[in-house]
Amino acid sequence: MAKNYIQVGDHLTIPAAADAASGAPVLVGALFGVAEHDAATGEPLTIARKGVFTLPKATGQAWAVGAKVYWDATNGVITTTASGNTLVGVVAEAAIAGAAEGIVLLDGAIR
Known part of the structure; x- marks a missing residue:
């Protein structure tokens, strides 16, 4: 391991922006992350950048x-609408349009 290695980065502690x-x-x-x-606000916050999570889903969209x-x-909310939004992962389990939550795989990539 390189002497300047810090961590994998799947769980990252940052100052809470809110x-x-x-x-x-x-x-x-x-x-x-989650x-x-x-x-x-301002306190240390650990976020998970990878994994499968139940997250709030835009209603009216079937996944x-x-x-x-x-x-x-x-x-x-998480949405399938790309325009004006930040790509965060992929759908891990199909969801009906009326569902308020969806199952999402976060891959930890920075976009």
Whole structure:
């Protein structure tokens, strides 16, 4: 291992840009993850950047496995709409249009 290696980066501690609750999606710049614990603005917040999570879903969209999904920061949901949103992963389990939550695979890539 290189002497300047720090960590894998799947779980990253950053200053909370806003109040965050455990399990909430978090986007700071191009860095997206899921809060691992509650944190107030400015406090250390560990986010999970990889894994499969149940996240709030845009209603009115049916999801197919493998479809790309995006974080819609305006509405606070995951969506299949690319325009104006940040790519965060893919659908891991199909969901009906009326579902309020969806199963998403985060791959940890920075986009």
